[in-house]
Amino acid sequence: LAVLLAALGAARALSTCRTLDLEAARLKRIEAVRGQILSKLRLPAPPPDPEPEPAPGLPDDIRALYNSTRELLRQRARLRQP
Template identity: 55%
Template structure:
């Protein structure tokens, strides 16, 4: 009983000391996200060989009609090419090509001396005593 009281007192005395030695701090997710965004901005500026973000953003120029025409014709050509490929794949994957046209039957010789004899020995321990008496 004396040891129990002494160990409880010692434990209660050491708990605040142990808690004060903790070096872990709480994580502020907002601060973490702000620092992460700043690091990503720095990486982007570094890749662009800039020291700071540009001050003014120029308005995009009007796209010439020739460029729009070339873009549209290229897009249409690619869509047509993709539909031709899909149609070719469908023809290749027809049922006639999928299933075999000829069926071959191959007789496999048995390598066991006797099919029944081999299985009979395996099944014998599984038979009950009443079945053994019938034999």
């Protein structure tokens, strides 16, 4: 048994195989697929990310209704005060 373990240790030392780095292989494969997609779309590089559009403002009629409601509530509150 000891001889077998010694032989295995020597065989590992003489091995020219590198250990497989799964993360590096995964990243390399992702880059390859990305390149294939860009090639299929005939793009030299990925398009830039679109800038987010600003939120649209309130329509004027809704803003006017809101402001008139607030003003009406203020007037009622003033009338209630003795």
